[in-house]
Amino acid sequence: MPKSFQHSRVCPPFPKSKLTYWLVGVWTCCFSANILAQNANSAQETLSLKLEDQLLVRPPVLDEQSPTFTSSKKVDGVVDRVMKLEGDAVMRRNRTVIKGDVITYDPDTDIADIEGNAVLLKETTYFKGPRAKLRLDAQEGWMDTPIFELRNIGGSGEAQRVDFLPDDQIEFQKLKYTTCRPDNVDWYIKASRMDVEQDTNSAVGRNGVLHFFNVPVLYTPAFALPTNSERRSGFLSPTYGRSNRNGWDIRVPYYINIAPNRDMTLFPRYLQNRGEQIGTEFRYLDRNYAGTLTAEYLSDDKLYKKDRWAFGIKHVQNVAQGIQAYSDFSKVSDDFYVDDVGRNLSGVVNRQFNQEIGARTAIQGWTVLTRVQKFQTLQPDPTIPTVLPYEREPQINARYGKMSAQGFQWNVETDFTRFTLPNRQLFINPSRVFSDGNRAYVNTSVARPFLTPGYYFTPKVSLRSVSYDVNQFQQYSTGGNFNRNITLPTLSLDSGMVLERDAFELKPMFGRNMLMTLEPRAFYVYTPYRQQSDLPIFDTADAGFGIAQIFSENTFAGNDRIADNNKLTVGVTSRFIDADSGVERFRTIFAQRTDFDGQRVGLYSESTTPARKRSDLLAGLSTRLAGNFNVDGVAQYNEDIAKIVQQTVTLGYRPELRKLVNVSYRRTIDPTSARASLDQYEISGQWPITRKWYGVARYNYDLISDRVLNRLMGLEYDADCWVVRVVQRRFQNTTVLATSEIFMQIDFKGFSGFGSNPINLIRFNVPGYEPVSVNPAPISPFESYE
Secondary structure (H helix, E strand, O other): OOOEOOOOOOOOOOOOOOOOOOOHHHHHHHHHHHHHHHHHHHHOOOOEOOOOOOOOOOOOOOHHHOOEEEEOOEEEEOOOOOEEEEEEEEEEEOOEEEEEEEEEEEOOOOEEEEEEEEEEEEOOEEEEEEEEEEEOOOOEEEEEOOEEEEOOOOEEEEEEEEEEEOOOEEEEEEEEEEOOOOOOOOEEEEEEEEEEEOOOOEEEEEEEEEEEOOEEEEEEEEEEEOOOOOOOOEEOOOEEEEEOOOEEEEEOOEEEEEEOOEEEEEEEEEEOOOEEEEEEEEEEEOOOEEEEEEEEEEOOOOOOOOOEEEEEEEEEEEEEOOEEEEEEEEEEOOOOHHHHHHOOOOOOOOOEEEEEEEEEEEEOOEEEEEEEEEEEEOOOOOOOOOOOOOEEEEEEEEEEEEEOOOOOEEEEEEEEEEEEOOOOOOOOOOOOOEEEEEEEEEEEEEEOOEEOOOEEEEEEEEEEEEEEEEEEOHHHOOOOOOEEEEEEEEEEEEEEEOEEEEOHHHHHHHOOOEEEEEEEEEEEEEEOOOOOOOOOOOOOEEOOOOHHHHOOOOOEEOOOOOOOEEEEEEEEEEEEEEOOOOOEEEEEEEEEEEEOOOOOOOOOOOOOOOOOOEOOEEEEEEEEEOOOEEEEEEEEEEOOOOEEEEEEEEEEEEEEOOEEEEEEEEEEEEOOOOEEEEEEEEEEEEEEOOOOEEEEEEEEEEOOOOEEEEEEEEEEEEOOOEEEEEEEEEEEOOOOOEEEEEEEEEEEOOOEEEEOOOHHHHHHHOOOOOOOOOOOOOOOOOOOOO
8 A cells, every 4th residue: 555645536426226225335435535635725734644553452442432344245224323234244343243145224223133144343353144133332132153263262063053152251051162173073062052251250050971982981960161260160181090009090170260369169079089179279369478278187097097188378477667477387197198198299298397487577677586486307217317306495586787887797606596306315426415505606707898890809708606595305414514616717709810812713613702800809707616526416417519519618517516717619610601692501620628727627526637739620511502402510520549439420412492401410429438329310301292292201220229219101192173292100109119000191172181180200300301282373353353
């Protein structure tokens, strides 16, 4: 279309029949064209039609305020009275289009009768039938034997009759509904009735029979179509699976939408070898509080011969300005509950349940935590008992941090905790010498960072003071005084540089402009020695040895040990960075620590052997190469035995969506015996087998025990409007217990799914997994433009 044109009289002449019959559209066109032509001639200028440079979504206009446009091959009627359009008849008003062979319209009643090839289009809905009657403004009426499309949910079908009711309600009678393409209707549901409320985005049907490849497979007296993500009460997808210990496992959840801020889900469950279980989850949310309650109950387990249960509550309450109370309490009936009936499909097995209540306060820069914390620690493996953690009854912790105008960073942390140990007579070992006691500590520090684009330097001084008043177990008691106080200062200096240059020699390798950096770093820490071997170990462990720990002030994680330090850590990092996008393509790091005096403080005892001056050498590598090929690795090299004592290597390849391969290998060697204490490899991935078939798998093998720890194999089939997944897994619960199970699920696009949803299970076992989606694509506002 040209950007401008001159108006002229182009309207056809009036018909030679009765002059009282007017063609409304022709008359309007002629009248407006004559006026425009006269104005243009008088002003001696040409009018232009300005085109928008993009599609625009205009604000909605009420139907009664919108004009009506018509077109047809022939029109009969009287002005402002009954008008009859014949031959490719079309009426348009606002966002509604009506078509038919013959349309008879009465302006007084606003009713249009459509005969032959009746079509109604409004927004994302489409209806076509032999005959229809509609009231345009109210959008009320009916259509016989329509075929229809509900494009907002990707559904279509046919019905005996459809009624258009007020408030955008649609009522289908004796319908057939599917989300498949017309040439490939693998599944459909037949129902006696279905009501669609477009304002509330709900679709509810009655007496539905699901047909799969023309075979009826399921009857439901009521069903609801997921028109959007809004909540509504009703049955959720039933799940089922099978394991070697429980037999068939069937669950039929029911969702109850109590209120916009409250809901509940019931989980009736049948375990073939154990019996019937009922579970529930209640969620609530308010302006000043929120929480979740969960409960499960299995009456008279056929195998365990007892009632079994689980309970949990998480609640957060705003008590006052800056004060928030909370509770996190969970408990199960026995040590084997989680392994027998309580695991979730993510594959995570939780064997320690938190039982905590407390409050958090934030006021004038201080953050205060007050809590009582207990634990239920399960013991499912009799050969490897789990050491019980100390419980906090109570703990009061306060922290304060501030940056002064002069650039000084001030930090203070103080804590008082009373520790207790449950079941004292059962779990006594070298780390549990003390039965209970009080511990108080204060940590203060001040640092002054000096930062520039090319270098940084941060001196820091800390002072840590710890006080104990504890009681020993009788068999460890020596009658001594176990009220101890330790106060130690720490000085640290952290410095580094960032050197950068254009790496033109890397352009042929990466195909783009690259930057190379060289970042040396030096970290020095000094803490004097104090004997601490007789002190408790309440919440402290060895921090390990890695890139993060080698640049830290303390080699212990917790507050019961303060390592003596006179150490210098030197490291260097180099990066290759995409100069245009800033993406890091390659990074390598080397670091080693020099101990000038030798650390004497240990977790359980003092060191008596000569200390090594140099630590193991750490090396790390990370790449993000073209084609989504990634390599990550960390290695720890021991100079004394000239071996790599710890290594982890991970390779990932993901050329496109739903194509990925992960390979990892981990090995740890005990330096004292030079024998491997950990030696495992793992392979996982997702890959298309054919255009519609996808495979997923994971294989985790332990070379020391010569045992498969975790094995998963699965298939996914994408058939356009439905997806089937079958997953089989076998994993080692404990050293004496293994579980095999199988899951299967069928998803019908836009309707529902049946079976145990294994997506979370696969995601947990196959990093980067993307499920085959059956959700319809979002509808564009111009999808139904006509």
